[in-house]
Every structure is written in C-alpha cells, then in structure tokens.
Amino acid sequence: MTNKIRIAIDMDEVIADTIDKFIELYKREHNTVIRLDQMDGKEFNELLPEEIRATLRQYIHQPGFFRDLKVMEGSQEVVKALCDKYDVYIVSAAMEFPNSLLDKHDWLAEHFPFISWKNIIFCGHKIVDVQIMIDDRIRNFVGFNGRKLLYSSPHNHLITEYERVNTWAEVANKLL
C-alpha cells in the first residue's frame, strides 16, 4: 500500500472490449449483424431480435466468455503509465457472473501483467476507497464522492451529467 492517489479502473468496455465480442458472436452464431452506430444510448441486447435476446445472458455465464476479449485501444500503455503516478486498482463487478472470475483474473495476468493481484478487486457494489473512478456505468458512481470519469461506450452516449473520456489518449491527457 502506498500514499499515492488511488484510481479504480473498470474492465468491461473500459479496458476489455466486450461489445466487439458480442458483435462477432452474433454474426457468427446467429447470422445477426449489429453495428456499433445502432447502439447509441442502447444496451447491446436491446438491438437483438426478441427471439434470441435471452441467449446473451447465457453466453456471459459460460466459462471462457471473458477470457479472449480484445484489449481496448491504448489502455495497456496508459494504465502502465498511470501505475507510476497513481495506485491503480482494477475493479470489476464480476461477481454477478461467477464463471467470469478466473477468466478475468487470467486475462489481466496476460494483458496487464504489471497489475499485482493485490490491486485487483472483483465485486458487486463498488464500495472502494479511491479518489478517482473510471467506469462506463454510472450506477457504479452512486455513493462515490471522488472524481468520476465516464468512459464512453455506446450505451452511455446520451448521458451528459459526467466528466467524460472517449479514449485512453484522453485519459492520459487528463491524468498524466
């Protein structure tokens, strides 16, 4: 533990590209093409035809789903640089999907090996004692009094009340 300012960084849609995986999966398995620009302000499952909508939760619960996600562009370099200046924690609300826990651990060990296990938190409610939070879900900002950076994701595009970062380059500009 250090005296540096602490940052909590979310995983899905912030450092891990979950939506890309959904798009590829539904193209391949269901012949259903969803484009990012259709998603503005919507959740991915809202765009699925109703008859296959329930499959999404089944996929998320499968072991392996979170293991091969693509890394969000620029996140590795910027998070590594943030680690020099801040005490960086990766905080994911993974507990809803118990089969994701080991996958998410192993994904972090592969792509963010400079993050110690001591700085990884899998939880439900994000009741973390940090000063800055980077997250794509405003529900995780409820009750948090520190600086909130809303990381842009199609589902949150219509939200205007928060300081927003669109890319990891913008995070670097603000915090480095």
Place this chain on the structure above:
Amino acid sequence: MTNKIRIAIDMDEVIADTIDKFIELYKREHNTVIRLDQMDGKEFNELLPEEIRATLRQYIHQPGFFRDLKVMEGSQEVVKALCDKYDVYIVSAAMEFPNSLLDKHDWLAEHFPFISWKNIIFCGHKIVDVQIMIDDRIRNFVGFNGRKLLYSSPHNHLITEYERVNTWAEVANKLL
C-alpha cells in the same frame, strides 16, 4: 445500496474454518498431527516439519480446497442478524489464489445464501469504504480508519493492540 452502516467481514478463519481443514489434511495425507494449542502466535505452516512445509501453498492453490471448509460456529446466525441492522459485505483477499475464486463464491452461495452477489468482494488489498471491519489479519487493518474487530485465530493470539472478538457470540454482543 443502503444508508446503513457498512461492515466488511473476512472469510478464512472468521466464517470459514481453514485451519481445521489443514489439520485434517496433514493428519490424513502426511500422518502429521498438529494441535490447535501448539499454534499460539504461529502460522500453521511454521508447525509443519520442514520437508513438507512447501506442500501447504500447493494445497491452497488447488481447485476445490476452499469449497468444503467447515462454517465457523455461530457465524451463519450472527451474520444473518447483522444483515438486518447493517449493510454487510463479505471481503476476502482471495485474489492471491485464483483457483479459490469460484470455490469461495459457491461456498458463500451454499452457506450464506442471504448474502447477495452485490455484497461479495474478492480482492488483494482491502481498500473498502466501510465503517467496521472484522478480520483475523491485522495487515488488512493498515490504512483503515474505521472500527477494527480482530477475530481471534491461533496465529494472532499474541497481538494485544486491537479490540478483539473470540467468538461470533461476542460479535453479536458488541454489534447487535
């Protein structure tokens, strides 16, 4: 999320009897008998003959190790009662043992089904925003400014600087 006072409750040696599992395991697999009263102020592995000491970490890393631990006496009833009065979080430094993550989730679902996934936190450093912490490891109290209740475990018997609880009945007396 509620406005109740938040409590963080540890798992191993607080609600889950890890030492009992060690004792049974070394009796069965290594013909080595360790008694609780030998442990005063010591870690379990310090009591093992040197030639088998390294096996302990191997056992802890095995899938399944944390799945069948006994429940600490009285913990279910008292934690359930605490849930009425407080916002109770189970907080375990499980991240050091990635194979324990799913086991610990499933153990909680079996023995503490009244704890929502939203109130479970697996981490390294316990940087949780709570007011009360019940833990058997004083290293988890470092940097925590709330009320610290040291749950008695043989390895911490010689520590005198903290408010101590010896049983779940004592926790109930103090907090209910």
